[in-house]
Amino acid sequence: MNTFLFRKFTPLAALLGLGITACQPDLEDDFKPNKGSADFSRYIAVGNSLTAGFSDGGLYLEGQVNSYPNILATQFRTAGGGEFNQPLFTEAQRNGSGYLSLTGFTSAGTPTTANVTTNLAVRSLNPTLYTRYEGRVDNLGVPGIRLSDIHTAGYGSTQGNAYFERITPATTATQTYFQRVKAEAATATFFSNWLGNNDILGYATTGGVGGIITRTDTFTLKNNRIVNVLTTNGAKGIVATIPDVTNIPFFTTVRVADIRARFKAANPALDVYIQTTGTAGAQVVRLATDADLLTLPSSAVIGTATTGSPFPVGAGVGTGVGQSNPVPNQFVLDATEQTNVRTATTAFNTAITNKANEKGLAIFDSNAFFARVATSGITTNGVTNTASFISGNLFSLDGVHPTPRGYAVIANEMIRAINSKYNASVPTVNPNDYRGVRFPQ
Amino acid sequence: MNLKSLLLAGGALLSGTAASAGGYQVTLAGQKNNGMGGVGVGLSLDQAAMFYNPGALAMVKDRGVQVGVNLTLARNAFVAEGSNQQRELRNSYTTPLNFYAGFGPAEGKFRAGIAVYTPFGSKLQYANGWEGRTSLTDIDLKSVFVQPTVSYAITDQLSVGAGLVVLAYGAVNLQRDIALPDSYGHVELDGKADTKFGFNAGIFFKPSDKLSLGINYRSKIDAVVKDGDVTFSGIPASFSSRFQATKFNATLPLIATTSVGLGIMPNEKLTIGFDASLAQWSKYRVLRFDFDQQVNGSTVSESKRAYQDALTFRLGGQYKLTEGLTVRAGGAYDQTPVQDGFVTPETPDNDRISGTVGASYSFGKFGVDLSAQYVGIQKRTQTQNELINNATTDRIAGTYKTNIVIPGIGLNYAF
Numbered sequence: 001m002n003t004f005l006f007r008k009f010t011p012l013a014a015l016l017g018l019g020i021t022a023c024q025p026d027l028e029d030d031f032k033p034n035k036g037s038a039d040f041s042r043y044i045a046v047g048n049s050l051t052a053g054f055s056d057g058g059l060y061l062e063g064q065v066n067s068y069p070n071i072l073a074t075q076f077r078t079a080g081g082g083e084f085n086q087p088l089f090t091e092a093q094r095n096g097s098g099y100l101s102l103t104g105f106t107s108a109g110t111p112t113t114a115n116v117t118t119n120l121a122v123r124s125l126n127p128t129l130y131t132r133y134e135g136r137v138d139n140l141g142v143p144g145i146r147l148s149d150i151h152t153a154g155y156g157s158t159q160g161n162a163y164f165e166r167i168t169p170a171t172t173a174t175q176t177y178f179q180r181v182k183a184e185a186a187t188a189t190f191f192s193n194w195l196g197n198n199d200i201l202g203y204a205t206t207g208g209v210g211g212i213i214t215r216t217d218t219f220t221l222k223n224n225r226i227v228n229v230l231t232t233n234g235a236k237g238i239v240a241t242i243p244d245v246t247n248i249p250f251f252t253t254v255r256v257a258d259i260r261a262r263f264k265a266a267n268p269a270l271d272v273y274i275q276t277t278g279t280a281g282a283q284v285v286r287l288a289t290d291a292d293l294l295t296l297p298s299s300a301v302i303g304t305a306t307t308g309s310p311f312p313v314g315a316g317v318g319t320g321v322g323q324s325n326p327v328p329n330q331f332v333l334d335a336t337e338q339t340n341v342r343t344a345t346t347a348f349n350t351a352i353t354n355k356a357n358e359k360g361l362a363i364f365d366s367n368a369f370f371a372r373v374a375t376s377g378i379t380t381n382g383v384t385n386t387a388s389f390i391s392g393n394l395f396s397l398d399g400v401h402p403t404p405r406g407y408a409v410i411a412n413e414m415i416r417a418i419n420s421k422y423n424a425s426v427p428t429v430n431p432n433d434y435r436g437v438r439f440p441q
Numbered sequence: 442m443n444l445k446s447l448l449l450a451g452g453a454l455l456s457g458t459a460a461s462a463g464g465y466q467v468t469l470a471g472q473k474n475n476g477m478g479g480v481g482v483g484l485s486l487d488q489a490a491m492f493y494n495p496g497a498l499a500m501v502k503d504r505g506v507q508v509g510v511n512l513t514l515a516r517n518a519f520v521a522e523g524s525n526q527q528r529e530l531r532n533s534y535t536t537p538l539n540f541y542a543g544f545g546p547a548e549g550k551f552r553a554g555i556a557v558y559t560p561f562g563s564k565l566q567y568a569n570g571w572e573g574r575t576s577l578t579d580i581d582l583k584s585v586f587v588q589p590t591v592s593y594a595i596t597d598q599l600s601v602g603a604g605l606v607v608l609a610y611g612a613v614n615l616q617r618d619i620a621l622p623d624s625y626g627h628v629e630l631d632g633k634a635d636t637k638f639g640f641n642a643g644i645f646f647k648p649s650d651k652l653s654l655g656i657n658y659r660s661k662i663d664a665v666v667k668d669g670d671v672t673f674s675g676i677p678a679s680f681s682s683r684f685q686a687t688k689f690n691a692t693l694p695l696i697a698t699t700s701v702g703l704g705i706m707p708n709e710k711l712t713i714g715f716d717a718s719l720a721q722w723s724k725y726r727v728l729r730f731d732f733d734q735q736v737n738g739s740t741v742s743e744s745k746r747a748y749q750d751a752l753t754f755r756l757g758g759q760y761k762l763t764e765g766l767t768v769r770a771g772g773a774y775d776q777t778p779v780q781d782g783f784v785t786p787e788t789p790d791n792d793r794i795s796g797t798v799g800a801s802y803s804f805g806k807f808g809v810d811l812s813a814q815y816v817g818i819q820k821r822t823q824t825q826n827e828l829i830n831n832a833t834t835d836r837i838a839g840t841y842k843t844n845i846v847i848p849g850i851g852l853n854y855a856f
Contacts, residue, residue, distance in 0.1 A: 023514060023516040023815075023844045023845070023846045024516040024518070024529065024844070025516060025517065025518040025820075025842035025843065025844050026518060026527070027518045027519075027520045027527055027820070027840055027842055028520070028525070028527045030520070030840065031520050031524065031525040031527075031840075032525065033525050078525065379825075379828075379829075379834035381521060381572045381573065381575070381837050381838075382573060382575045382576045382620075382834065382835055382836060382837050383575055383620040384834075390622075391622070393622055412523065415523070416523070425525075427523060427524050427525035427526070428522075428523030428524060429524075430521065430524065430572050432572070432574075432575070432620060435622065435623040435624075436622035436623060437622050437623065438622070438623045439621075439622060439623055439677065439679045439680070440679060441677065
């Protein structure tokens with residue numbers, strides 16, 4: 001190119017250079033985080049195992065790190081949120097209480113699991129106690145706690161709940177959960193409250209045999225009290241409803257229809273029989289129907305041989321004495337028991353929702369959400385997740401508690417509810433950055 | 442820069458980013474046209490008429506050879522729904538090339554020629570670990586069309602022309618991550634398209650020195666990939682039995698386009714062109730891959746596209762400043778074929794508005810053409826609810842914005 005051309009085209013080339021630099025589009029200003037009318041400077045989380053980050057039948061470091069309160073706190077930090085301390089197990093004791101890990105599958109495709117027993121944080125076996133955590137705690141999630149337990153003195157003692165014991169200061173060893181929440185709420189500006197699951201869960205997971213459902217009046221009273229104490233100082237927050245547990249893999253994985261097909265393949269005369277609670281508490285044996293829910297632990301029992309019975313567990317030819325080897329009652333949630341569970345869930349959720357509305361709080365309707373997940377799954381950034389055991393990504397190996405992916409999805413739903421209620425723009429996370437069930441390496 | 446080095450540079454990558462005309466269609470066929478908003482159907486500027494309207498070739502004064510190369514620089518920003526984190530492409534560029542040679546008797550009514558151009562293509566490399574990684578991480582679509590062309594002037598005012606369009610080279614490389622319960626694997630689909638034929642025909646009418654009209658039709662060609670290679674990586678042993686495919690078949694429609702054009706020459710120095718095109722994108726319903734063995738439980742993967750026919754309007758002009766120097770400017774408005782809820786990362790599309798400038802300098806028989814385009818693909822947001830409602834949740838909800846800058850240079854030599 002000669003100089004004449006160069007001179008002629010220099011302005012064009014300069015324009016071009018400008019064009020290229022200005023070319024990169026920028027969308028960040030469109031999505032600036034914003035706290036709206038909420039104040040995230042001190043966030044505390046009140047709740048049970050779900051709040052603690054319990055997963056795979058145990059509480060361990062990875063689950064704690066991926067708890068929904070920790071995800072929320074991390075996201076709140078983009079909108080003025082402060083420090084958030086969890087009672088984490090140390091790296092050396094990272095396996096905490098121990099938990100289930102997937103070891104493989106049987107030739108029939110049934111998953112096999114084993115307990116992780118190394119690097120535990122167990123400091124006493126009888127009673128079971130865990131390494132204490134001294135220091136500020138913002139995640140007050142206590143696995144196993146029922147709403148009905150919040151006023152129980154000594155719940156944080158060595159004779160009480162081991163998870164509450166490890167975070168209860170020695171100087172106030174008899175402090176109730178309510179008193180602890182009250183003390184922390186004094187300086188909190190934002191809270192989440194998700195209690196009440198265990199007021200039904202114990203009854204449901206034992207097939208209506210062990211555990212009782214908390215009375216609705218008791219539930220309502222204690223729910224009102226804890227929300228009152230959380231909002232006394234003007235803190236804003238979010239509460240969550242209780243999901244209908246009959247949608248979770250603990251009750252949907254082992255199906256009567258599948259067991260029946262298995263028995264009939266072996267011998268067409270066989271069918272599935274269960275033990276259940278009849279009128280006036282009498283134990284009756286009857287033919288199982290597809291409406292009966294079998295619990296996840298029943299899979300280890302059904303089909304096994306029993307000394308003195310010609311039938312494997314669950315199989316039979318009739319209801320008469322000696323005609324069957326019924327599935328024991330504690331593995332079966334029958335129609336009546338399911339109704340009890342649903343009635344209580346609805347009543348408790350009414351109490352939770354009414355109180356939240358009275359206080360103008362955000363609500364994460366986890367019952368509606370998990371019902372939707374059970375029906376149609378949830379796709380996260382192109383990845384399909386369902387309520388199925390193991391393959392669904394959302395539920396951990398205990399069939400009740402979420403995986404890190406499940407907790408991330410919950411955190412996102414809560415963020416949406418918070419954003420909507422407080423006119424905030426807290427960013428959500430990419431749930432696909434959080435794992436589903438861990439497979440054997 | 443001489444012709445040889447230009448050819449070498451262009452030969453490095455015969456491909457194009459979706460620069461214009463929506464979807465993965467590229468209209469960078471002539472360097473003069475590129476400076477004028479891409480008009481050309483109603484004009485008889487130079488040998489590139491073989492692409493824009495073969496009917497106009499017989500009316501092109503000169504016979505000659507010309508070659509052009511463009512550098513497409515696409516810059517994209519993406520924010521996933523609910524997120525505040527902006528993702529940007531791993532920046533890449535493509536260099537779509539065009540080549541034309543026109544022959545014929547100096548005063549005769551016949552013209553013949555050969556054209557080589559790249560009307561479809563796309564190359565995008567998304568950020569590592571971006572939210573849409575299971576839809577797409579990388580795409581590289583290339584096509585090279587070769588078109589022997591004849592044109593005949595029936596009268597001094599009316600000429601017709603047609604070309605046999607040969608899909609001489611087509612290649613597709615698609616990569617995405619595979620979501621496993623506790624990790625990600627990766628799959629790469631790589632294949633070459635079969636050689637296929639189509640046609641490009643046009644009529645050119647020039648009732649006076651001041652007015653010309655043209656109509657052009659380019660037929661659809663299905664790019665058919667047979668026995669492309671499937672390569673999995675990063676799949677742990679526990680899942681490898683679910684990812685066994687080694688070969689795939691797929692078909693991508695390279696759609697038909699009908700255009701009409703108008704040329705106005707108020708005086709000898711000024712030429713103004715206006716084009717309107719209809720791209721028949723509605724042929725692109727689904728993107729389907731058939732695998733020889735199963736991929737995560739299925740031997741077929743289908744993803745909805747449901748594109749719609751789209752219109753493009755172009756306006757441009759050139760002015761002959763001096764005997765040697767001609768300057769150009771233009772713009773285009775380009776409707777997207779992609780409906781709400783159907784936007785995919787391979788074409789993060791929306792309506793496009795582009796502005797162009799250009800200039801030529803001729804030294805007698807030899808000439809240089811420069812062009813520059815700025816294409817703004819409008820900001821596009823699609824929500825997860827739209828994806829759910831359209832059963833298109835295999836892609837991602839969020840906001841895309843893309844800008845493309847395309848400088849280009851052409852050399853021509855008239856016999």
